[in-house]
Amino acid sequence: MIATGQPVSRSHRLRRRLRHGDVPFRLLAATFAFVVVALLVAIVGVAWDGSAAAREAFGLRFLTRTAWNPVAGEFGALPAIYGTIVSSAIALLLAAPPGIMIGIFLSDLSPARLRGPLSLMVELLAAIPSVVYGMWGIFVFIPFFRGAIAEPVSRALGDTVPFLAGPVTVGRGLLVAGIILAIMILPTIAAVSRDVLSVVPTHQREALLALGATRWEVIRHALLPYARAGIVGGMMLGLGRALGETMAATMVIGNTPRIDPSLFQPATTAASLIASQLPTTNTELHSSALVYLALVLFLITLLANSIARLLVWRVAGAAGGRR
Amino acid sequence: MQQAGVTTVVPERRIHLAVAGARDDAPAIPAASEVKLDIRKLTIIYGQRVAVRDIDLRIPAQAVTAIIGPSGSGKSTLLRALNRMHDDVPGVRVTGEVLLDGQPVYGPEVDPVEVRRRIGMVFQRPNPFAKSIFDNVAFGLTVFGARRLSRREVAERVERALRQAALWDEVKDRLDQPATSLSGGQQQRLCVARALAVEPDVVLLDEPTSALDPIATGRIEQLMRELVEQHGYTVVVVTHNMQQAARVSDVTAFMTVDASRAGTLVEVGPTARIFTNPQDQRTEDYITGRVG
Ligand SMILES: Nc1ncnc2c1ncn2[C@@H]1O[C@H](COP(=O)(O)OP(=O)(O)O)[C@@H](O)[C@H]1O
Ligand SMILES: [Mg+2]
Numbered sequence: 105m106i107a108t109g110q111p112v113s114r115s116h117r118l119r120r121r122l123r124h125g126d127v128p129f130r131l132l133a134a135t136f137a138f139v140v141v142a143l144l145v146a147i148v149g150v151a152w153d154g155s156a157a158a159r160e161a162f163g164l165r166f167l168t169r170t171a172w173n174p175v176a177g178e179f180g181a182l183p184a185i186y187g188t189i190v191s192s193a194i195a196l197l198l199a200a201p202p203g204i205m206i207g208i209f210l211s212d213l214s215p216a217r218l219r220g221p222l223s224l225m226v227e228l229l230a231a232i233p234s235v236v237y238g239m240w241g242i243f244v245f246i247p248f249f250r251g252a253i254a255e256p257v258s259r260a261l262g263d264t265v266p267f268l269a270g271p272v273t274v275g276r277g278l279l280v281a282g283i284i285l286a287i288m289i290l291p292t293i294a295a296v297s298r299d300v301l302s303v304v305p306t307h308q309r310e311a312l313l314a315l316g317a318t319r320w321e322v323i324r325h326a327l328l329p330y331a332r333a334g335i336v337g338g339m340m341l342g343l344g345r346a347l348g349e350t351m352a353a354t355m356v357i358g359n360t361p362r363i364d365p366s367l368f369q370p371a372t373t374a375a376s377l378i379a380s381q382l383p384t385t386n387t388e389l390h391s392s393a394l395v396y397l398a399l400v401l402f403l404i405t406l407l408a409n410s411i412a413r414l415l416v417w418r419v420a421g422a423a424g425g426r427r
Numbered sequence: 428m429q430q431a432g433v434t435t436v437v438p439e440r441r442i443h444l445a446v447a448g449a450r451d452d453a454p455a456i457p458a459a460s461e462v463k464l465d466i467r468k469l470t471i472i473y474g475q476r477v478a479v480r481d482i483d484l485r486i487p488a489q490a491v492t493a494i495i496g497p498s499g500s501g502k503s504t505l506l507r508a509l510n511r512m513h514d515d516v517p518g519v520r521v522t523g524e525v526l527l528d529g530q531p532v533y534g535p536e537v538d539p540v541e542v543r544r545r546i547g548m549v550f551q552r553p554n555p556f557a558k559s560i561f562d563n564v565a566f567g568l569t570v571f572g573a574r575r576l577s578r579r580e581v582a583e584r585v586e587r588a589l590r591q592a593a594l595w596d597e598v599k600d601r602l603d604q605p606a607t608s609l610s611g612g613q614q615q616r617l618c619v620a621r622a623l624a625v626e627p628d629v630v631l632l633d634e635p636t637s638a639l640d641p642i643a644t645g646r647i648e649q650l651m652r653e654l655v656e657q658h659g660y661t662v663v664v665v666t667h668n669m670q671q672a673a674r675v676s677d678v679t680a681f682m683t684v685d686a687s688r689a690g691t692l693v694e695v696g697p698t699a700r701i702f703t704n705p706q707d708q709r710t711e712d713y714i715t716g717r718v719g
Contacts, residue, residue, distance in 0.1 A: 216517035307554035311618070313512060315567040316544035316625060325570060329557075 148402070155396035157389050166396060172361035172377075174386070179393035181400050183361040187278060187371040188404065191353065192346035194282025194367075199290045200339050206290075207297020207335070208323055223298065230291035238355030241284045246356065249283075250275035254368050262366070269366035276358035279367035284356050285349055289342030296338025300331040333415075340412030347405050350375040374401040463488035463629060463661040464509060469523035471504050471513065478504045479690035482523070484680055486629075491655050491662040493676035493698065495669055497713070500682040501690020502665040503633050509663070510546035510631060511539040527629070546629040547622030552638050553614035555606035555621070560598050563606045563617055564588050567625040584624055591658050592620035593650050612643025616650065623660075630654060632664040636671065648675045669714055673702050681710045 158179060162169065169180020210223055250272055258270030308326045317325065328335075358370020359380050378394050378401075385391040464486035471479045479501035486492050494502045504513075511532065513519040525532040532542050544567075555563050562569075564585045568576055576584070585602075589595040594616040598609070606617055615635055622630055632651070636644040652675060654660040666672050672679050679702070680695040694707045705711045 307550060307552060308556070310512065310548075310550060311554045311556065311621075313515070314510065314543055314548035314550075315571075315621065316540050317567075317571055318540050319515065321571045325566075326556075 148399075151395055151399045151402065155392055155399055157392035158396040159392075161389060162393075162396075166393075167400065170363060174381070174390045177387065177389055179389070179396075181374070181397050183363050184372055184374040184377045184397055185400065185404070186363050187281075187357065188347055188373040188375070188401065190367075191278055191281040191285055191357065191371070191373055192343055194279065195285035195289055195346040196339060196343050198283060198286035199293055199342060203290050203293025203338070203342070204297045204335055206294035207299075207301055207338075208327070210294070210298040211301035212323060212327065213319070223295075226291045226294050226298075229287075230295065234288065234349060234352040235355070237284055237288055238352040241280065241352065241356040245284065246275040246280055249280055254279075258366070258368055262368075266365040267367050270368060272368050274358060274370060276356050276370050277366075277368050278357065278371045281353050281357040281371070281373070282367075284352050285346040288349065288352060289345050292342045292345060293335075293338045296341060297331070297335050300334025300338070301327050304330040336415050337412060340408065340415070343408055343412070344405055347408060348375055348401070349373075350379045354379050374398070374404070461488045462486065463528065464663070465524075465526040465529070466505075466509070467524040467526070469505070469508060469521070469525060471501070471508055472520040472522075473504075474518045477687065477689040479682075480685070480687075482690075482692050484692055484695060486661065486663055487678055488661050489655055489659050490677040491651055491664060491675050492678045492680065493672035494663065494665045494680045494682060495667065495672045495713075496682035496690070496693075497684065498667060499690075500684050502667075502682055504690065505682070506631050506633050506663065506665050507548075509629075510543045510548055512543075512548065514539050544625050545627050546631060547625065547627035549615070549618050549622055549630065549632040549635050551634045553611055553618050555609075555614050555617055558606060559603045560606050560609070560617060561585055561602040564620045564624050566621060584626075585620075588620040588624035591623050591654065592616045593646065593653065594620055610643070612639050612646055615639060615643070615647060619647075619650065619654075623654075627660075629661045629663065632662065634665055634667065636666075636668070644671070651675045669702075673698060681705075681707075681713065683709055683713065 158166065162179060166179065166181050167185065168182055169178075170182045171178040171180050172183060173179075206226065210219060210226070214222060254272040254275060254277075255270070258268050258272050262269040304327050308330060309322055312322045312326045353373045354376035357372060357376055359372050359376055360370035361372045361377060362370075364371065374397050378398055382391065382394050385394065462485045466482055466484040466486070469479065469482040469484075470477065482505055484505075494505065496502055507513055508521050509525060509532070513521055521533065527542070527545065531537065556566060558566070565581050568581050568584055586595060586599075589598060594613060597613060598617075601608075606614060609617060615638075619630070619632075619635075636647050639647065648671060651662050651664060654662055655677075664672075664675065676698045678695065679698040681693045681701065682690050683693050685691045694701065694705060694710045696706075701710065702714055705714060
């Protein structure tokens with residue numbers, strides 16, 4: 105670093121770097137990074153173009169309109185937005201606590217012998233294709249859920265609690281979709297939690313252990329604070345998956361573009377509405393509205409990811425700064 | 428073969444201790460009744476690998492005991508067994524006995540958490556929590572203290588611990604600043620204070636100065652003496668620095684690796700004797716710098 109024999113060593117260094125592939129590798133990596141940006145621009149561009157007719161017809165009111173009637177040429181995104189957000193929120197709410205607990209168990213509590221097989225099983229859960237989850241939902245979960253939970257609950261409480269109102273007809277609906285999505289994002293949250301917990305430095309655990317902390321106290325005071333940012337990140341990854349999940353949601357949510365306060369009633373998500381209707385559109389406005397909806401969905405996931413980043417930054421910043 | 432080595436050394440060592448107690452030029456070595464930690468036939472195995480084998484060692488109360496030996500001889504492994512830090516590490520087996528004031532540390536009824544509150548530990552690298560100076564010391568009291576203390580009691584105990592750790596004067600005006608704002612040596616003394624705040628009898632230190640500069644090292648060494656002489660703690664310090672052992676300890680135990688690569692205790696005795704008149708050739712080779 106210090107200036108001794110600069111000219112010789114500099115050209116020598118350049119030659120070395122070229123020969124060892126440093127520069128070419130940098131160029132290659134940079135190219136791929138720009139390809140990602142280009143892809144993103146292209147996709148947004150196509151969606152923008154394709155949605156021109158619908159944007160002209162409805163403008164931003166598209167976001168607040170509730171009618172979705174292809175025959176009458178009426179299109180509004182609100183029911184799809186509502187279904188997307190509510191089903192994903194249910195999924196996150198249901199999956200986060202057990203997912204984090206599984207992560208804690210795998211990283212810290214599980215006997216060494218069980219850790220490998222259990223981790224593998226969690227990863228397998230993430231590898232199941234979503235259409236299989238959908239099928240399982242249709243053939244196994246919905247019949248059970250309708251008979252054992254939805255019908256009795258809506259009969260007992262439906263009159264007083266609008267969220268749980270009946271009559272339960274098909275059994276498909278928001279809550280069922282939320283539950284299936286929860287199962288699908290559970291492995292993501294569990295695996296990320298496990299990973300971020302297991303990189304918590306040993307010296308932090310040991311500091312607490314040596315003070316006479318119990319296992320739970322070590323988890324509570326050393327592991328969770330240290331890993332919080334990563335766990336939030338894992339939850340947001342799961343949320344992202346739930347927001348965009350198409351196949352399983354399409355199969356179990358009932359595909360009804362309608363806002364009903366009851367979680368037992370059929371609904372739709374943006375992704376499932378697009379997937380179920382795009383192949384059979386008759387008018388240009390219809391397909392254009394679906395592309396517009398895709399654009400909206402993209403914005404929603406972008407928003408969710410940005411919020412996640414913000415949270416992670418804030419948490420990481422707080423942990424690294426004062427106190 | 429190494430077995431023979433150990434078994435011949437052990438009785439010898441006991442004699443040294445007994446004899447040393449009678450010598451008036453040596454530091455006061457307590458009689459057997461003042462043994463704080465009695466380690467008997469302690470063997471520690473990582474998976475298949477024997478890390479230390481058949482350790483017999485008595486740690487005298489209210490003295491500084493140094494454990495010296497080359498890297499990898501199992502000093503840390505032995506030290507961590509004393510407050511059951513191996514308990515939650517998968518694949519570690521500890522056999523033999525450790526008695527704290529005559530009570531088994533590894534008894535079936537014994538809560539390891541209780542053991543660790545009586546035997547505090549300070550690590551090689553300073554490892555304060557990402558909290559304020561005050562909160563670091565108070566942590567063991569407020570967050571999972573056995574009984575609830577009033578704010579005043581906590582503040583008093585924090586001050587006492589910081590004074591005992593010889594850090595009070597340097598931090599008393601900035602207790603709410605983050606612990607990371609302290610220098611490495613101060614952080615290490617903070618870790619000592621944190622350990623002292625829960626009022627242990629014994630303080631274990633594993634190479635506490637290896638990450639510190641000479642001045643900070645000197646302060647920690649002085650602190651170890653004060654802990655024993657002024658505050659009555661029992662201190663066990665692992666170090667691979669022989670000068671440090673010679674400077675701070677009353678009793679020195681020398682460990683090395685035997686032919687099967689397991690750590691063994693070669694010799695233990697009053698520090699002055701170990702350094703001037705070692706009984707075992709391996710000790711002599713080590714302290715004269717012929718090995719390690
Ligand atoms: N967690 C562990 N798992 C497996 N082997 C270990 C572990 N910790 C230490 N060892 C081994 O045990 C032996 C003793 O290590 P250690 O107690 O750290 O020695 P020292 O503190 O004297 O340098 C070494 O050979 C080391 O590789
Ligand atoms: Mg060590």
